Amino acid sequence: MALKELRTELRKNIRGYGMYIALFVIFVIFTITTDGIFISSRNISNLMNQTGYIAVIAIGMTLIIVIRHIDLSVGFLSGFLGAIAAIAMTFWNLPVYVVIPMVLVLGFIAGLITAYPVAKLGIPAFVASLAGWLIYRGALLMATLKTGTIVIPNKAFNAIGNGYIPDIFASDKFLPKTHKLTLLLGLITIIWLILSSVKARKSKQSYNFEILPLDLFIGKQIFVSVLIGIVTWILAGYNGLSWTFAIVLLVVAIYNFVTKKTVIGRHIYAVGGNPEAAELSGVNVEKVTFIVFGSMGMLAGLAGILYASRLQSATTTAGTLLELDGIAAAFIGGVSVAGGVGSVVGSLLGAIVYTSLTSGMNLMGIDISSQYIVRGAVLLGAVIFDVAARKLGD
Amino acid sequence: MKSKKILEMKSITKTFPGVKALDNVTFSVTEGEIHCLVGENGAGKSTLMKVLSGVYPFGEYEGDILFSEEIQKFRGIRDSEKTGIAIIYQELALIPELTVYENIFLGHEIQKNGVLNWNETIKQAGEILIKVGLDINPETKVKELGVGKQQLIEIAKALSRDVKLLILDEPTAALNEDDCDNLLQLLKDLQSQGVTSIMITHKLKEVIRIADMVTVLRDGQTICTLNAGKGEVSENILIKNMVGREINNIYPSRKHEISNEIVLEVKNWTAHNKQYGHNILNNIALNVKKGEIIGIAGLMGAGRTEFARSLFGNPDHYVITGNLYIDGKEKLFKHPETAIEAGLAYVSEDRKKNGLILIQDIKQNITIANLNKIRKKIIIDDNAEIVTAEKYRNALSIKTPSIEQKLNKLSGGNQQKVSLAKWLFVNPEILILDEPTRGIDVGAKYEIYTIMNELVTQGMSIIMISSELPEILGMSDRVYVMSEGQITGEMPTNEATQEKIMHLATN
Ligand SMILES: Nc1ncnc2c1ncn2[C@@H]1O[C@H](COP(=O)(O)OP(=O)(O)OP(=O)(O)O)[C@@H](O)[C@H]1O
Ligand SMILES: [Mg+2]
Numbered sequence: 001m002a003l004k005e006l007r008t009e010l011r012k013n014i015r016g017y018g019m020y021i022a023l024f025v026i027f028v029i030f031t032i033t034t035d036g037i038f039i040s041s042r043n044i045s046n047l048m049n050q051t052g053y054i055a056v057i058a059i060g061m062t063l064i065i066v067i068r069h070i071d072l073s074v075g076f077l078s079g080f081l082g083a084i085a086a087i088a089m090t091f092w093n094l095p096v097y098v099v100i101p102m103v104l105v106l107g108f109i110a111g112l113i114t115a116y117p118v119a120k121l122g123i124p125a126f127v128a129s130l131a132g133w134l135i136y137r138g139a140l141l142m143a144t145l146k147t148g149t150i151v152i153p154n155k156a157f158n159a160i161g162n163g164y165i166p167d168i169f170a171s172d173k174f175l176p177k178t179h180k181l182t183l184l185l186g187l188i189t190i191i192w193l194i195l196s197s198v199k200a201r202k203s204k205q206s207y208n209f210e211i212l213p214l215d216l217f218i219g220k221q222i223f224v225s226v227l228i229g230i231v232t233w234i235l236a237g238y239n240g241l242s243w244t245f246a247i248v249l250l251v252v253a254i255y256n257f258v259t260k261k262t263v264i265g266r267h268i269y270a271v272g273g274n275p276e277a278a279e280l281s282g283v284n285v286e287k288v289t290f291i292v293f294g295s296m297g298m299l300a301g302l303a304g305i306l307y308a309s310r311l312q313s314a315t316t317t318a319g320t321l322l323e324l325d326g327i328a329a330a331f332i333g334g335v336s337v338a339g340g341v342g343s344v345v346g347s348l349l350g351a352i353v354y355t356s357l358t359s360g361m362n363l364m365g366i367d368i369s370s371q372y373i374v375r376g377a378v379l380l381g382a383v384i385f386d387v388a389a390r391k392l393g394d
Numbered sequence: 395m396k397s398k399k400i401l402e403m404k405s406i407t408k409t410f411p412g413v414k415a416l417d418n419v420t421f422s423v424t425e426g427e428i429h430c431l432v433g434e435n436g437a438g439k440s441t442l443m444k445v446l447s448g449v450y451p452f453g454e455y456e457g458d459i460l461f462s463e464e465i466q467k468f469r470g471i472r473d474s475e476k477t478g479i480a481i482i483y484q485e486l487a488l489i490p491e492l493t494v495y496e497n498i499f500l501g502h503e504i505q506k507n508g509v510l511n512w513n514e515t516i517k518q519a520g521e522i523l524i525k526v527g528l529d530i531n532p533e534t535k536v537k538e539l540g541v542g543k544q545q546l547i548e549i550a551k552a553l554s555r556d557v558k559l560l561i562l563d564e565p566t567a568a569l570n571e572d573d574c575d576n577l578l579q580l581l582k583d584l585q586s587q588g589v590t591s592i593m594i595t596h597k598l599k600e601v602i603r604i605a606d607m608v609t610v611l612r613d614g615q616t617i618c619t620l621n622a623g624k625g626e627v628s629e630n631i632l633i634k635n636m637v638g639r640e641i642n643n644i645y646p647s648r649k650h651e652i653s654n655e656i657v658l659e660v661k662n663w664t665a666h667n668k669q670y671g672h673n674i675l676n677n678i679a680l681n682v683k684k685g686e687i688i689g690i691a692g693l694m695g696a697g698r699t700e701f702a703r704s705l706f707g708n709p710d711h712y713v714i715t716g717n718l719y720i721d722g723k724e725k726l727f728k729h730p731e732t733a734i735e736a737g738l739a740y741v742s743e744d745r746k747k748n749g750l751i752l753i754q755d756i757k758q759n760i761t762i763a764n765l766n767k768i769r770k771k772i773i774i775d776d777n778a779e780i781v782t783a784e785k786y787r788n789a790l791s792i793k794t795p796s797i798e799q800k801l802n803k804l805s806g807g808n809q810q811k812v813s814l815a816k817w818l819f820v821n822p823e824i825l826i827l828d829e830p831t832r833g834i835d836v837g838a839k840y841e842i843y844t845i846m847n848e849l850v851t852q853g854m855s856i857i858m859i860s861s862e863l864p865e866i867l868g869m870s871d872r873v874y875v876m877s878e879g880q881i882t883g884e885m886p887t888n889e890a891t892q893e894k895i896m897h898l899a900t901n
Binding site for chain 2: 200203204207209210261262263266267269270273274276277278279280281282283284340341
């Protein structure tokens with residue numbers, strides 16, 4: 001009986017679970033083909049860091065695509081903003097705590113500027129942001145013209161892309177060589193998730209609303225807990241949670257909350273589902289468009305920071321094609337071209353799938369030309385699966 | 395004439411997750427007749443026709459389809475079209491950006507050696523247009539035509555193929571009386587040329603006027619097939635079979651308690667369309683009192699919808715001059731958002747295009763215009779949302795397995811109810827209803843009218859735009875008539891007659 005319910009539940013949410021299954025399969029394949037190197041703490045830790053800036057772009061792009069637009073400008077925008085950060089620290093001697101908010105705000109403003117022709121003049125976002133793509137590319141070249149690559153000397157800034165959260169419980173006796181704070185954070189997350197699901201379930205029960213059968217509910221909690229547990233354990237076995245990944249998780253948590261739980265989140269999906277109906281329902285479509293593009297620009301700033309800090313420098317080519325990587329990750333993560341459908345968590349998983357492919361194939365020594373072909377095939381496969389899954393779910 | 399069965403559908407069963415839409419349905423049609431298919435919203439009428447036309451292909455349903463006395467196993471619409479079945483869906487399927495002739499011949503273009511022959515196409519399109527009684531240039535773009543004309547173009551499209559069986563799913567729902575007349579007459583003409591038709595409709599008067607046979611569906615089952623020739627078709631018999639009980643008054647009565655307080659007043663209201671350079675609305679003056687239902691009658695294209703939208707935050711960005719007073723205070727709304735805040739609500743006429751978010755579920759659609767009410771601080775309260783949705787599901791008897799059903803899986807009439815529920819939840823002071831009962835069955839209509847009466851008794855005011863004169867006369871306290879962007883008449887309903895209104899609407 002539980003099996004049957006599991007089947008209908010899986011069928012109903014096949015797209016969501018499909019991502020986890022795909023990720024699992026990819027991990028297993030690479031673990032086998034690389035004799036376990038892929039799943040090593042060190043590699044997973046690196047993988048999460050590489051995912052960082054793509055995931056951040058993919059999350060912003062998800063909302064853009066949900067409201068039926070696209071933003072091609074964000075790759076070079078992030079490169080340009082990374083360069084601004086580098087210049088601000090090396091030449092203007094501004095402290096990190098000023099530079100970072102400044103870059104995020106600049107990104108937000110850049111997003112609003114892209115949004116203006118789209119929201120106010122009805123110019124297709126593809127064209128408006130293509131103009132941005134050219135402009136920011138020029139701006140990046142201009143910013144790095146005199147010096148070429150700008151090396152960033154600031155330790156604190158570089159730690160964002162290369163450092164790990166400190167282990168305040170470091171000890172040689174209890175679990176040496178593992179990062180205790182990371183474990184603790186993982187544990188707290190698991191407990192918090194379980195408690196809040198139980199609370200939501202109880203509340204639904206008190207209204208006599210439909211809920212998952214108990215065995216499935218417990219199964220789901222175990223599945224999620226084990227998953228988080230494993231990732232935490234692997235990360236703790238190397239240097240612990242990196243700053244990059246911590247920031248990405250924070251962004252995911254905030255965006256997930258906003259999109260799922262707040263009025264503005266509902267408005268975003270309503271605009272994506274049917275802009276005219278949304279407008280007549282009192283949703284300010286223009287405002288939503290500005291906010292979504294603004295958030296994208298801000299995240300481009302964040303991606304620029306993550307990237308520059310990881311390379312410890314700003315380069316003339318930073319951010320090249322990053323927008324397309326972000327778009328690909330979002331589509332792998334289940335965003336629909338037609339608008340109105342897509343989730344932040346899905347796009348994070350999409351970004352992880354995307355970088356796992358790179359990482360795994362690098363470890364296997366597959367050359368870059370084949371890598372592109374494989375990534376293309378996976379993108380296509382994901383979208384085909386998406387369409388099929390949606391039909392099945394109907 | 396020997397009666398030969400052109401179509402027999404035997405023991406058709408079709409299930410969707412959680413819904414048995416058709417349960418062992420039997421349906422047969424004799425060659426040359428006009429056969430009406432009636433039933434409540436969600437009874438399975440559209441689904442039955444989609445099974446017939448191959449939208450749900452062979453294998454996705456149980457049972458047999460015999461067409462021209464042969465078993466058919468359609469894999470898609472193309473297959474059924476080849477055998478001479480043409481279906482016109484509840485939702486129009488024309489491409490607005492294309493011209494009339496392009497739309498008519500879409501999918502079977504006239505070509506010579508792989509090159510399209512536009513001149514021949516235009517000529518033939520012209521001939522077909524005459525057949526359906528449309529006096530327009532075939533080179534007009536479809537988007538420039540009203541719904542009534544678009545509906546006729548759908549038929550022209552069907553006729554451009556060699557059609558034996560024409561299926562129309564609620565073709566008259568969006569039409570006014572004149573256009574309805576044209577369409578029904580057209581069906582009669584086609585009948586005399588040997589075309590068999592199946593028509594789904596909620597307008598029982600039409601059934602009585604046109605049907606040779608009527609089949610009633612209820613909850614996915616065939617209830618009966620009635621023969622008009624034997625005098626088995628009357629409004630009462632139909633209603634009883636459709637709803638399962640008798641309804642004596644179509645329009646519930648209420649105690650009229652209209653105060654003298656004017657809640658909405660419009661003076662010298664003129665709306666200019668910059669794009670086309672002319673006035674859409676001219677010098678409109680109108681007022682609504684607290685607790686009153688006013689009806690706005692008029693023909694398609696009279697500017698009634700445009701007027702409603704110009705009041706409701708002007709999403710079309712017309713240049714507006716004139717004054718709008720809400721509760722005596724002058725207002726100008728730049729966006730529907732502010733109109734809603736000021737106590738207005740507008741149930742749009744075209745639920746698919748700008749009323750609903752079809753890819754979202756019932757509860758999300760019901761709450762979207764009033765999320766603040768189910769918000770705790772900044773978090774949307776899921777439970778409050780479910781409670782709200784369940785409340786309206788019951789109040790309007792929305793037929794669905796769950797309030798988490800996506801709107802695109804609901805029947806047309808049930809979608810309309812959701813659209814209405816959304817605005818009832820806003821609980822406005824002034825409710826503008828644009829064709830509120832379009833596509834709604836008799837039973838549900840009665841429920842909606844009852845709700846309207848309750849609302850005005852509680853002090854709400856309603857502006858009802860309707861193309862159905864009986865509805866205008868049955869529900870409103872006062873009637874305004876519009877024609878070509880102007881108010882051409884105003885009268886208390888007890889002084890109004892259909893003839894008077896029609897006269898004002900056409901002058
Ligand atoms: N794609 C679908 N998925 C799930 N359920 C569906 C789908 N299409 C229709 N249904 C359900 O099947 C039932 C019959 O729907 P159908 O559209 O045939 O009704 P109808 O008789 O045409 O009603 P109306 O008069 O409102 O148009 C309804 O309960 C509807 O919710
Ligand atoms: Mg229908």
